[in-house]
Amino acid sequence: MSKTAISLEVNGRASEVWVSPNQSLLEVLRTEAGATDVKLGCGEGVCGTCTVLLDGEPVNACLVFAVQADGAAVTTVRGLARRVTCTCCRRASSSTPARSAASAHRAWS
Numbered sequence: 001m002s003k004t005a006i007s008l009e010v011n012g013r014a015s016e017v018w019v020s021p022n023q024s025l026l027e028v029l030r031t032e033a034g035a036t037d038v039k040l041g042c043g044e045g046v047c048g049t050c051t052v053l054l055d056g057e058p059v060n061a062c063l064v065f066a067v068q069a070d071g072a073a074v075t076t077v078r079g080l081a082r083r084v085t086c087t088c089c090r091r092a093s094s095s096t097p098a099r100s101a102a103s104a105h106r107a108w109s
């Protein structure tokens, strides 16, 4: 089966990958784009384990063909985690002793 080049922006990083017409976005994210934080659950669109944001809209990556995502921005859980700073980290950044605690917390997450 012939492959097609598609462009994806995964968590802000642009990449071009070659995909088969029948490859799911989930498979391509994991194997070609290095987004191993996207997980396979049921593979049938039921559990939501594979949910990613495709141009800001939640989709089940197991049900989307990769070619349908050509030119789209994909945000995975890892990408969301970068955008969100928890309340304790925000509070900690204002005081020096707590700053190291915040750094330790970020290292864990």
Ligand code: FES
Pocket (backbone or CB within 6 Å): 039, 040, 041, 042, 043, 044, 045, 046, 047, 048, 049, 050, 051, 060, 061, 062, 063
């Ligand atoms: S793996 Fe369950 S919805 Fe995609």
